[in-house]
Structure formats: C-alpha cells, structure tokens
Amino acid sequence: AVVSTQSTGSLESGIVSRANTLLTGYYKQSWELASAPYSISPACSAGFMELQQSLRQASDLLSPDLFVGLWSNIASAMILSLESRVLYNSRFNKFGAAQLKLDLASFCSVFYDYCSSGHFAKLNTKLRVLTESRETLRLWSKESNRLESLLEEAELRLEVGEASKIIALRTDIE
Numbered sequence: 001a002v003v004s005t006q007s008t009g010s011l012e013s014g015i016v017s018r019a020n021t022l023l024t025g026y027y028k029q030s031w032e033l034a035s036a037p038y039s040i041s042p043a044c045s046a047g048f049m050e051l052q053q054s055l056r057q058a059s060d061l062l063s064p065d066l067f068v069g070l071w072s073n074i075a076s077a078m079i080l081s082l083e084s085r086v087l088y089n090s091r092f093n094k095f096g097a098a099q100l101k102l103d104l105a106s107f108c109s110v111f112y113d114y115c116s117s118g119h120f121a122k123l124n125t126k127l128r129v130l131t132e133s134r135e136t137l138r139l140w141s142k143e144s145n146r147l148e149s150l151l152e153e154a155e156l157r158l159e160v161g162e163a164s165k166i167i168a169l170r171t172d173i174e
Contacts, residue, residue, distance in 0.1 A: 016074055019051045023081075091171045094131070134172055
C-alpha cells in the first residue's frame with residue numbers, strides 16, 4: 001500500500017498523464033457541430049473511463065485521507081487541462097458549446113463528491129456564458145460597457161475580461 005504523500009505525487013502525475021494522452025483526440029476535435037449533442041462525446045469517454053479505473057485502483061492503495069487529496073489534485077489538474085486545451089484553444093458554435101458543457105458535466109460528476117465545489121463553480125460559470133443564446137451573447141458583446149451589470153443580472157460571478165474572452169470563442173455570433 002502507498003502510504004506517503006511523495007508516493008501519491010508520482011501516482012497522481014501518472015494518472016493525469018495517461019488521461020491526457022487518451023484525451024488528445026478530444027482536445028483537438030472540432031467544436032463546430034452540425035447538431036445538438038445527445039450523449040457524452042466518444043472522444044471524451046475513453047479518457048474518462050481510464051480516469052475512473054485509475055482512481056478505483058488508487059483507492060485500494062491509499063488511506064482515505066490520501067485518496068481524497070489525490071482525487072482533489074487530479075480534478076484540479078484535469079480541469080486546468082480541459083480549460084487550457086479545449087475551452088481557451090477552440091472555437092465553438094452553439095452545438096459545440098452544448099457538447100462541451102455535457103461532457104464536462106459528466107466529467108465533473110466523477111469528481112464532485114470528493115472535491116470542494118470551488119473546483120467546479122468557476123468552470124460551470126464559464127460554460128454557462130459559452131452556452132448562452134446568440135441573442136444574449138450579441139447583446140453582451142455590443143454592450144461591453146454594461147457587461148459587468150449584465151453578468152450580475154444573470155447571477156454570473158465572472159470578471160468582464162474573462163466573460164469577453166469566452167464570448168469571443170463563439171463562431172456563430174455576428
């Protein structure tokens with residue numbers, strides 16, 4: 001059994017590395033889809049299944065406290081990877097944005113019980129902005145001087161610069 005935090009560090013990096021390798025196709029896929037999503041993306045599924053299996057194996061090796069710490073660190077690392085490799089490195093139409101939201105909701109459900117909601121609150125806010133209707137996003141992009149108050153009205157806790165950056169990722173807004 002693994003009993004030290006040093007050992008969990010190498011276990012953590014191995015799990016994250018394997019999951020990222022399996023998610024390479026997902027990170028590079030087109031997000032301008034022809035229709036609305038109906039299930040988790042196949043490109044996403046393999047990486048998530050590997051991640052779940054690795055975590056099950058790790059739970060057999062670690063004390064509960066070490067396992068919860070490992071789980072939380074992996075969640076943080078994977079969210080950072082998904083944000084940097086997909087969210088901020090892609091362009092989306094409304095269907096692609098909906099697919100990403102569906103996939104990440106599935107991903108977050110794997111980790112939610114073991115991590116603070118802080119890991120996910122900001123990600124969910126970003127996805128909510130990304131999946132807003134074209135009309136809402138057009139209004140927000142035209143009313144940049146009012147964006148802060150518009151975000152507040154929608155109860156979205158996100159800085160104006162961050163929201164503007166996310167709005168700019170949508171390709172179907174004139």
